[in-house]
Amino acid sequence: MTVTIKDIAQLANVSIATVSRVLNNSKPVRPELRERVLKIVQETGFQPNAIARSLVSKETRIIGVMVPDISNNFYSNLIYGIDSVISEYDYSMFLAISDEVVDKELKYLRLFKEKQIDGVIIASIHFLEGNIQTLQEIQVPLVVTGHDLPGYQIPTVNVNNVQASYDATAYLISQGHTKIACISGPLWDPPCGLDRMGGYRKAMRAHDLPIHEGFVVEGEFTAKSGYEAMRRICEEKIRPTAVFVATDLMAVGVLNYLYDHGIRVPEDISVMGFDNLELASLSRPMLTTVHNDPFMYGKAAAEQLLRQIRNEPVERMSTVPHHLVIRQTVSALLK
Missing domain, CATH: 3.40.50.2300 (Response regulator)
Structure with missing residues (x-):
């Protein structure tokens, strides 16, 4: 015969709610009552049924x-x-x-x-x-x-995507870069799109640097989109000396494009990523990035x-x- 939570309550001479509290450790129960319930549970080999337990406790866990x-x-x-x-x-x-x-x-x-x-x-x-x-x-x-x-x-x-992107762009500026491109995340995703692009623009303005709109490209969450975005940037009449990329996955695509076209990193173009995914330390050269845990x-x-x-x-x-x-x-x- 299957032992139920009701049986445990009767044998321990407590309410069903008290048994539920002991089994779920959800609310305080007096030590002597807790010990009594646990003893009955051990003696009967009771195994709580998740569905029945949720009906009593109003929790599914x-x-x-x-x-x-x-x-x-x-x-x-x-x-x-x-x-x-x-x-x-x-x-x-x-x-x-x-x-x-x-x-x-x-x-x-x-x-x-x-x-x-x-x-x-x-x-x-x-x-x-x-x-x-x-x-x-x-x-x-x-x-x-x-x-x-x-x-x-x-x-x-x-x-804080705006501040983190500001810090990343400001670091590039501190290294002497003034022609800085930005590959944002998709604009339907405000944190990776609008906010990270916004941090880049804020840093450029704060340092009185011009933003060449051909250097600002919307990407997606893939290496392929980073590759394509870097291609578009390199088709401009002038070339940036650095690029801030809103995700590490896209940054890998950027590195691949630059490698395929004989553009050296970081000698010709510096690349800054965002997220510090595992692949950031596996790429060659290893990616400088924003740690976002x-x-x-x-x-x-x-x-x-x-x-x-x-x-x-x-x-x-x-x-x-x-x-x-x-x-x-x-x-x-x-x-």
């Missing part, structure tokens, strides 16, 4: 996580950061991969609601109006990483989400630190 691309190690490291926190509190992860397809994003958001999961962490979603409406409709604790959402009370975790994104997002679940105060905006990693693709401009 599952966190929904949606990322656009699991093959990008930025997102895989972000997931590790989330897991490092939630596993300590006996939560499991429901992972959804959207492939940057809006219909899939909306489908997964609705699925999160249907499964009645305890909270949701979302990385790099296409924030169309329909997504915002669906986010508000799911009515569960929620944290978004990689985006700011002004006007909405949704907690976010992000690097996805593991810390994940940890911060998970901590913020668990605070919400426990009805504790949370920050509307959390910022993870950044710093420059100086390697081999940037050199001082010889005068």
Whole structure:
């Protein structure tokens, strides 16, 4: 005969709610009651049923996580950061991969609601109006990483993309470069697109340097788009001496283009990336870049989400630190 949580409560002479609190370690229980319940559980060999447990406790102990691309190690490291926190509190992860397809994003958001999961962490979603409406409709604790959402009370975790890009461009300027190109992320992604381009423009203006608009190109999140963007820049009548690239993946494409066309890095053109992915240290020459730690994104997002679940105060905006990693693709401009 299968032992139920109701049987445990009767044998221990406590309420079902008390048994649930002991099993889930969700709320304080007097030591003598906890010991009594655990003794009965051990004696009966009781195995909690996850569905039944969730009906009693109103918790599934599952966190929904949606990322656009699991093959990008930025997102895989972000997931590790989330897991490092939630596993300590006996939560499991429901992972959804959207492939940057809006219909899939909306489908997964609705699925999160249907499964009645305890909270949701979302990385790099296409924030169309329909997504915002669906986010508000799911009515569960929620944290978004990689985006700011002004006007909405949704907690976010992000690097200061404008300041980080400013710092990267200012470093190139400190090395004597004045003809600096910028390959931004896609403009539909404000942090990698508008914000990182904005940091570049802010640094150029602050140092009274002209911006040649032919040097400013929108890319995508691929090495191929970096290759193509660098081709367009090199077709200009004048050539930059340095280029700030908004992602390391695109920067690898830039390095490949320059290598294929006999343009030396950093002797002819210096290259600055962003993210400090593993491949930044594997490229040759090794890529100088902005360290943007996805593991810390994940940890911060998970901590913020668990605070919400426990009805504790949370920050509307959390910022993870950044710093420059100086390697081999940037050199001082010889005068």
